[in-house]
Amino acid sequence: MTEEKMPSFMRSLCMGRIEQDVLLPFPTMRDGDKEMLQGVAEALSSMLGAHEEDFRRWDREGEFPSEYIDELKEFGAFGLIIPEDEGGLGFGSMAYSRALQEVAKYDASTAVTIGAHSSIGMRGLKLFGTDEQKKRYYPKLSTGEMIAAFCLTEPGAGSDAASIATVAKRDGDDWVLNGNKLWITNGGIASFFTVFAKTDASKRGGMTAFIVTTEMEGVSVGPHEDKMGLRASSTTTVNFDEVRVPADHMLGEEGQGFKVAMKILNSGRTGLGGGSVGAMKKIIEMATAQASERKQFGQAIKDFGLIQQKIGQMVVDCYAAESVVTLVAGLVDAGHEDYAVEAAISKVFATEALWRTADEGLQVAGGNGYMCEFPYERMLRDCRINRIFEGTNDILRLFIALTGMNGVASELKELASLRKSIFSHPIKGFGVLSDYATKQAQLRTGIRAEGTHFTRLVPELAAYADSFEDATRELATATDRVLRKHGKGIIGKQFATRRLAEIMIDLFVWAAVMARVNDAIAAGADDAEQQREILHVFAGAATKRIRHQLRRIDDNDDETLKSVAAHAFELGRFAWDTI
Amino acid sequence: MKILVPIKRVADPDNANKVKVAPDGSSVTSEGLEWKLNPFDEWSLEAALRLTENAAEKSRVGEVVVVTIGPKDATQTIRQGLAMGAERAIRVEGDDAQLDAWQVASVLAAVAKKEQPDLIIMGKQVVDGDSNVVPQYLAELLGWPALNYAQSLTTDAEGKTVKAQRELDTGVETLEVDGPAVITCADRILHPQAVKNGVTPDDFTYPAIEGGRYATLKGIMKAKRKPIDETTVGDLGVEAAATVQYTAFELPPARSGNTTFVESVEELVEKLHADAKVL
Numbered sequence: 001m002t003e004e005k006m007p008s009f010m011r012s013l014c015m016g017r018i019e020q021d022v023l024l025p026f027p028t029m030r031d032g033d034k035e036m037l038q039g040v041a042e043a044l045s046s047m048l049g050a051h052e053e054d055f056r057r058w059d060r061e062g063e064f065p066s067e068y069i070d071e072l073k074e075f076g077a078f079g080l081i082i083p084e085d086e087g088g089l090g091f092g093s094m095a096y097s098r099a100l101q102e103v104a105k106y107d108a109s110t111a112v113t114i115g116a117h118s119s120i121g122m123r124g125l126k127l128f129g130t131d132e133q134k135k136r137y138y139p140k141l142s143t144g145e146m147i148a149a150f151c152l153t154e155p156g157a158g159s160d161a162a163s164i165a166t167v168a169k170r171d172g173d174d175w176v177l178n179g180n181k182l183w184i185t186n187g188g189i190a191s192f193f194t195v196f197a198k199t200d201a202s203k204r205g206g207m208t209a210f211i212v213t214t215e216m217e218g219v220s221v222g223p224h225e226d227k228m229g230l231r232a233s234s235t236t237t238v239n240f241d242e243v244r245v246p247a248d249h250m251l252g253e254e255g256q257g258f259k260v261a262m263k264i265l266n267s268g269r270t271g272l273g274g275g276s277v278g279a280m281k282k283i284i285e286m287a288t289a290q291a292s293e294r295k296q297f298g299q300a301i302k303d304f305g306l307i308q309q310k311i312g313q314m315v316v317d318c319y320a321a322e323s324v325v326t327l328v329a330g331l332v333d334a335g336h337e338d339y340a341v342e343a344a345i346s347k348v349f350a351t352e353a354l355w356r357t358a359d360e361g362l363q364v365a366g367g368n369g370y371m372c373e374f375p376y377e378r379m380l381r382d383c384r385i386n387r388i389f390e391g392t393n394d395i396l397r398l399f400i401a402l403t404g405m406n407g408v409a410s411e412l413k414e415l416a417s418l419r420k421s422i423f424s425h426p427i428k429g430f431g432v433l434s435d436y437a438t439k440q441a442q443l444r445t446g447i448r449a450e451g452t453h454f455t456r457l458v459p460e461l462a463a464y465a466d467s468f469e470d471a472t473r474e475l476a477t478a479t480d481r482v483l484r485k486h487g488k489g490i491i492g493k494q495f496a497t498r499r500l501a502e503i504m505i506d507l508f509v510w511a512a513v514m515a516r517v518n519d520a521i522a523a524g525a526d527d528a529e530q531q532r533e534i535l536h537v538f539a540g541a542a543t544k545r546i547r548h549q550l551r552r553i554d555d556n557d558d559e560t561l562k563s564v565a566a567h568a569f570e571l572g573r574f575a576w577d578t579i
Numbered sequence: 580m581k582i583l584v585p586i587k588r589v590a591d592p593d594n595a596n597k598v599k600v601a602p603d604g605s606s607v608t609s610e611g612l613e614w615k616l617n618p619f620d621e622w623s624l625e626a627a628l629r630l631t632e633n634a635a636e637k638s639r640v641g642e643v644v645v646v647t648i649g650p651k652d653a654t655q656t657i658r659q660g661l662a663m664g665a666e667r668a669i670r671v672e673g674d675d676a677q678l679d680a681w682q683v684a685s686v687l688a689a690v691a692k693k694e695q696p697d698l699i700i701m702g703k704q705v706v707d708g709d710s711n712v713v714p715q716y717l718a719e720l721l722g723w724p725a726l727n728y729a730q731s732l733t734t735d736a737e738g739k740t741v742k743a744q745r746e747l748d749t750g751v752e753t754l755e756v757d758g759p760a761v762i763t764c765a766d767r768i769l770h771p772q773a774v775k776n777g778v779t780p781d782d783f784t785y786p787a788i789e790g791g792r793y794a795t796l797k798g799i800m801k802a803k804r805k806p807i808d809e810t811t812v813g814d815l816g817v818e819a820a821a822t823v824q825y826t827a828f829e830l831p832p833a834r835s836g837n838t839t840f841v842e843s844v845e846e847l848v849e850k851l852h853a854d855a856k857v858l
Contacts, residue, residue, distance in 0.1 A: 035655060039662060039799050046793035076796030089800055 027330020073144030121148025619702025
């Protein structure tokens with residue numbers, strides 16, 4: 001744990017400050033962990049490599065055989081994040097994320113089975129459990145004797161998690177639980193559920209988290225869902241009918257369920273990010289092999305520019321995703337507490353980078369890519385859900401922008417209240433007002449104020465640092481402008497919010513890539529120049545995207561597009577035909 | 580039963596093309612290469628683990644001690660052996676690239692005298708130097724019987740007598756030997772029913788695998804806490820001088836990479852004689 005509390009990189013960035021100490025040095029694993037993780041990666045690839053043919057079959061059959069789940073238990077795959085003295089492997093975020101990367105190279109259904117257990121299913125116990133709760137459940141969870149599932153989503157409560165209908169009513173020493181949960185990963189194989197239920201009907205979001213086990217009467221699960229991807233993993237409904245949950249099975253405090261759920265999701269994000277990176281690495285391996293072997297027009301297709309463009313972009317995307325996921329995992333391991341925006345960015349970026357990579361990898365393979373004989377189509381199907389579950393990327397974009405600009409909002413609020421009371425608090429008032437005016441002037445002119453510039457980067461990166469600082473000033477100015485224009489009404493301005501989110505995503509990923517390349521150059525890595533080239537491509541593209549988004553804040557067709565949509569909603573169909 | 584399994588790390592045999600010779604030809608450099616467990620040693624360790632467990636109940640009934648000669652880095656290879664299931668390990672400090680077969684055998688003999696195992700099971704050779712003489716030297720130094728290229732091993736529950744099959748050009752030879760003995764294994768030892776120890780039920784079938792068993796994550800974590808004795812050649816009282824002097828190393832000439840297809844055996848013989856000059 002760090003002694004002093006480090007600020008959120010993105011919140012600061014929105015105010016024009018670059019907290020380079022959050023980025024540098026780019027997190028690395030300790031030597032001992034590195035050696036062990038190498039062993040773990042080798043072990044995983046021996047175990048999973050033997051099942052490569054099976055994974056294809058299990059995908060078609062739509063279910064893992066129970067012997068395979070037993071093999072995973074025996075292997076120790078369910079104990080990744082449980083402390084060593086409780087029988088687990090004691091992995092921190094970086095090691096856990098890296099382990100899931102290895103699993104995802106082979107099979108996404110396996111990765112999500114392990115991930116739903118560790119990233120979210122039992123994460124609540126790890127973060128909020130009492131010693132007694134941990135003592136009771138850790139041993140069984142680490143061996144996989146109990147597999148865990150996270151039960152939040154309901155038929156009427158998806159992105160709007162606060163609107164759940166499952167209720168828990170206090171009755172003596174127990175809580176009596178009633179309700180139905182939907183699309184629960186591991187539902188069919190789990191016996192440990194982290195369940196969210198409403199405990200205060202009078203308050204929106206007045207909910208509480210509970211540990212519920214299949215030993216309790218009234219817990220039942222529905223049939224195995226037939227899905228587009230991740231077909232072999234278990235997804236079911238989980239139903240609670242008059243389930244008596246002892247009061248000591250509460251996770252966290254009564255009424256704090258929403259916070260518990262969000263903390264779990266934030267903390268588990270690097271698992272999904274790691275999985276996405278693993279799948280990308282595998283696709284790049286397959287696509288480069290395919291492009292080297294496949295000949296058309298008398299030459300290997302890897303000699304064609306359009307194929308090189310695709311492979312190059314995949315590598316840039318993968319490097320960027322790995323950098324941002326690793327940076328966030330490093331922040332978690334270093335004891336940072338304020339990383340929710342950064343974690344959300346890593347999830348959005350990594351899952352979309354994987355989608356692009358899976359799509360383009362399939363394109364490189366051409367017709368073969370569309371055949372079930374090859375893994376491309378399965379990987380494309382498997383990764384589609386990543387943009388939907390653990391918080392849809394749309395909701396996360398709103399979250400990123402709104403939370404990111406929080407600091408600016410409170411600054412403006414203070415300013416507004418002071419402006420009114422400036423005559424009663426003249427000294428304080430003038431101080432704050434002039435600070436604000438100075439800051440705005442600096443943002444607009446780029447005067448080198450302390451904390452708004454990189455000072456720890458190697459000279460080779462000066463040009464990238466400059467354009468990053470320019471973009472940061474633009475972001476801070478734009479945030480200020482948007483907030484002053486909309487005030488509290490920003491909540492309803494999703495078009496504008498999304499634009500800020502896109503800028504923030506690009507900037508944080510850029511920062512992560514830059515920090516990683518910086519350390520590679522500083523360490524004299526053999527391939528530092530190749531890494532700098534990746535930064536060059538990413539930074540160039542990001543600069544253009546950011547410029548475009550900034551321009552569109554004031555000059556856009558938002559209202560026209562809304563009107564087009566409104567027309568379609570009115571008719572309930574597409575209005576035109578050429579007959 | 581206690582089995583001593585000598586193991587050695589080798590430069591990743593799947594990337595042997597990355598092995599380089601120092602500019603002055605004095606040595607082979609393995610910089611930047613990943614270390615792997617010598618495959619022959621891996622099979623032997625697998626055989627030793629099968630002889631000392633009840634596979635049906637997944638419990639251990641004997642002890643496997645792995646030993647290696649190498650620098651501190653070689654600990655990684657030892658950990659792999661421990662993660663696969665060996666009980667403990669011994670590392671004898673030494674430069675594994677410089678020792679010759681006689682020195683290795685002398686060190687291993689000293690370790691064996693100290694450890695008093697019922698059997699030594701080891702790879703018949705190491706894929707870097709490919710000498711294939713250490714097991715024979717070792718048996719000679721210890722005065723123990725040597726049994727090479729076993730394709731199956733059967734012991735009774737006490738493990739004193741070992742029945743082994745060896746595949747020869749002339750057929751399969753079945754031998755029985757009383758321990759202690761030095762045994763080397765062929766790859767057929769990995770057959771699902773090649774090893775029987777009188778404890779694991781006779782009808783038990785191991786999964787078909789290509790190398791040794793994989794280390795589980797649990798195994799890796801347990802290995803972190805298993806004991807590794809560190810000792811030196813001097814502590815073991817070994818004074819063996821090298822009997823082989825390496826004078827120079829050079830890489831084989833690069834292959835041209837040209838492929839020629841021939842229509843007939845006659846043409847092949849002609850080309851081998853006239854062009855390739857190997858006949």
